[in-house]
Amino acid sequence: MRKIFNRIDALLKKEKGTIFKEHGGRIKICLIYPNLYQVGISNLGFQAVYRLFNQRKDVVCERAFLPEKEQDFINHPLVSFESKTPLYEFDIVAFSLCFENDYPNILKVLKLGRIPHYTSERDFNHPLVVAGGVGAFSNPEPVAEIFDALFIGEAEEVIDKFIEVYRTIKEGCYLEDFKENLKKELMNLDGFYVPEAYEEVYFQGKLKGRRILWKNAPEKIKKVYCKDFAEKFNFSQIITEEAVFSNMFLLESMRGCPFSCRFCLVGYVYKPVRKASFEKLREIIENLKPIKAGIIAPSLTAYSELKELLKIQGVELSFTSLRADKTTIEILKNLVSQKTVTLAPEAGSQRLRKIIKKEISEEDLLTIADKLKQTSVETLKLYFMIGLPFEKDEEIDEIVKLIKKIRDVFPRRTVASVSIFVPKPFTPFQWHRMEEYEKVKEKLKKLKRDTLQIKGFKLVHEVPKYSYMEGYFARASRKAISVIERISEGENFGKIFDEVKDSLYEIKSFRDYLPWDFIEHEGLTKEALWKEYERAKDLACQTGNI
Structure with missing residues (x-):
C-alpha cells in the first residue's frame, strides 16, 4: 500500500x-x-x-x-x-x-x-x-x-x-x-x-x-444548461506539469460553437452558444502573472473580444487551435510567443468541406500558412478526417495536394493528424454510417505512401480499431454493456468487431428510434437535424456522389 x-x-x-x-x-x-x-x-x-x-x-x-x-x-x-x-x-x-x-x-x-x-x-x-x-x-x-x-x-x-x-x-x-x-x-x-x-x-x-x-x-x-455562463465560465482549479498543457492555467472563453459543422457534437449539444465576460477573463488573466494562460474554445476566433485579449501585457497567452478564417489572418501578428498553431481543414477539397459545413476556403488556409512565416511559430498542425459522409476515393488525393501546397508556403515543421469519421448523437450525421474498416485502412496506407517524400512533414493517425469502438458506443443502446464488460475484462475489441460491425455500417432513417431520442436539448429538434442531413445529401447529389 x-x-x-x-x-x-x-x-x-x-x-x-x-x-x-x-x-x-x-x-x-x-x-x-x-x-x-x-x-x-x-x-x-x-x-x-x-x-x-x-x-x-x-x-x-x-x-x-x-x-x-x-x-x-x-x-x-x-x-x-x-x-x-x-x-x-x-x-x-x-x-x-x-x-x-x-x-x-x-x-x-x-x-x-x-x-x-x-x-x-x-x-x-x-x-x-x-x-x-x-x-x-x-x-x-x-x-x-x-x-x-x-x-x-x-x-x-x-x-x-x-x-x-x-x-x-x-x-x-x-x-x-x-x-x-x-x-x-x-x-x-x-x-x-x-x-x-x-x-x-x-x-x-x-x-x-x-x-x-x-x-x-x-x-x-x-437537458439543462448554464444560463449565466458569462460569469460562471470554467477555469483551472489545479495546475501541474503532468497535464497535457504543462503548468498552464486554462480558461474557457466560449461554450458551444456558432459554426455547427455537421459532424461535430460540440456545435449542437452546447447550444445556445455563450461567451465569457471579457472583463472577468481579463481580470483573472492579469492576476495570474507570471503563470501562462491558455484560452479554450471550440472556435476561438468566434470570440468577439479576442483581439483585446491578445493585447494584455506581460502574459503569455496560448491557444489550443484556430479556425482558418479572416479573423485568424488578422490576429496572426499578435501570436508572439506561440510555438505551435493548429488548423483544422478536415477535408482536402472545397466540395467535401461544403458537405460537412466546414466553411473555410483553401485560399484562407494558404494565406494563413504564408503569414505564419512572419511569426515565431515553429510547427503547424493540421487536422483531417477520412471516411466522411459522401467522401469520394479521390478526396485522399485532395488531402495530399493541400498538404503539399501548405508546405510550399510554410517551410517549417508540419504535422497532419488524421482521424476517422464517427457519427455522433445530436448531429446531422447521426443517421450516417461509418466507412468500411478495410477501406479506411487502405485510405490511410495511401495517405502515408503519398506523403512519405514530403520534406519536413509528419503524418500521424488514430488506430482504426479504436475509432470503430468509439463509433459503436456512440450510437449504441443498452445492449452495448455486454461488449463494455468483455473489454473491461481484457478482451480485444478487434475480436468483437465482426459481432457489431453491422450496426456501424447501418444508415438509419428518420423513422428509426434512436437510443438518445428521450433527451431534449434547447433549440434542437430531430426534424431540424434531419433537414441539415438532407442538405448535405443534396450537396453530394449536385457533385455526383451519394
Whole structure:
C-alpha cells in the first residue's frame, strides 16, 4: 500500500490548487475520471466539477483515476488522492463521461474500488453511483445500467440542486429507503435521469422505443444548461506539469460553437452558444502573472473580444487551435510567443468541406500558412478526417495536394493528424454510417505512401480499431454493456468487431428510434437535424456522389 500512496503523493506534490477538507459531517464525494491521471487532470470540465462540489461547505470532494498499474490493487482497494480513502467508503462516487472509449474503464475502476458494477447489484450499503459530462447528455444508454442517476446537463446547473435534494431526502428517511426515495425525487427534476425507471423495447432485434417502469417517470428528460455562463465560465482549479498543457492555467472563453459543422457534437449539444465576460477573463488573466494562460474554445476566433485579449501585457497567452478564417489572418501578428498553431481543414477539397459545413476556403488556409512565416511559430498542425459522409476515393488525393501546397508556403515543421469519421448523437450525421474498416485502412496506407517524400512533414493517425469502438458506443443502446464488460475484462475489441460491425455500417432513417431520442436539448429538434442531413445529401447529389 505504501508504494501506491507514494505514487499518489508524488503527483500531488506537483499540483497547485489541490483542495483538502476534513470529512466530518460532510457529504463525501469521490469524483472519478475513468482514464489515467495525465488525461483526467488535463480535462477542464473535470476540474470545474471538483471546484463546484468543494465550494459547498457541506461537501468534501476528492478525486480518483484509473491507475497505471492495475495489478497494484489486486490486494488493496482503489483510493482517493486527497485522503487515500477507499472508494467504497464514500457516500457518492461520481464519474466524468467525456469519451466513449473510456466506458470499459468505468467497470475497471468500480472493480478496483470493490463496488458492484450495476445498480441492480448494489444496496443501501454501497455508495450512490452517478455520472455527468457530455457522454451523459448525448447518449448515456451504453452505460445506463451502471448508474443510479445521470446528470443531463451542465454541472453549473445541476450540482447544487443535486446536493440539496440529496441532503433533504437523507435527513427524512430510513437508510434502506434512501436511494429509492432520492431517485424518485430526482427523476421529476429537469437535468436528471434515473435509468432503472425505464427499459428499452425491441421488436425482432431492433430498438423500437422505451417503456416507463416507474410511476410518474417523465417520457422525456430535459437537458439543462448554464444560463449565466458569462460569469460562471470554467477555469483551472489545479495546475501541474503532468497535464497535457504543462503548468498552464486554462480558461474557457466560449461554450458551444456558432459554426455547427455537421459532424461535430460540440456545435449542437452546447447550444445556445455563450461567451465569457471579457472583463472577468481579463481580470483573472492579469492576476495570474507570471503563470501562462491558455484560452479554450471550440472556435476561438468566434470570440468577439479576442483581439483585446491578445493585447494584455506581460502574459503569455496560448491557444489550443484556430479556425482558418479572416479573423485568424488578422490576429496572426499578435501570436508572439506561440510555438505551435493548429488548423483544422478536415477535408482536402472545397466540395467535401461544403458537405460537412466546414466553411473555410483553401485560399484562407494558404494565406494563413504564408503569414505564419512572419511569426515565431515553429510547427503547424493540421487536422483531417477520412471516411466522411459522401467522401469520394479521390478526396485522399485532395488531402495530399493541400498538404503539399501548405508546405510550399510554410517551410517549417508540419504535422497532419488524421482521424476517422464517427457519427455522433445530436448531429446531422447521426443517421450516417461509418466507412468500411478495410477501406479506411487502405485510405490511410495511401495517405502515408503519398506523403512519405514530403520534406519536413509528419503524418500521424488514430488506430482504426479504436475509432470503430468509439463509433459503436456512440450510437449504441443498452445492449452495448455486454461488449463494455468483455473489454473491461481484457478482451480485444478487434475480436468483437465482426459481432457489431453491422450496426456501424447501418444508415438509419428518420423513422428509426434512436437510443438518445428521450433527451431534449434547447433549440434542437430531430426534424431540424434531419433537414441539415438532407442538405448535405443534396450537396453530394449536385457533385455526383451519394
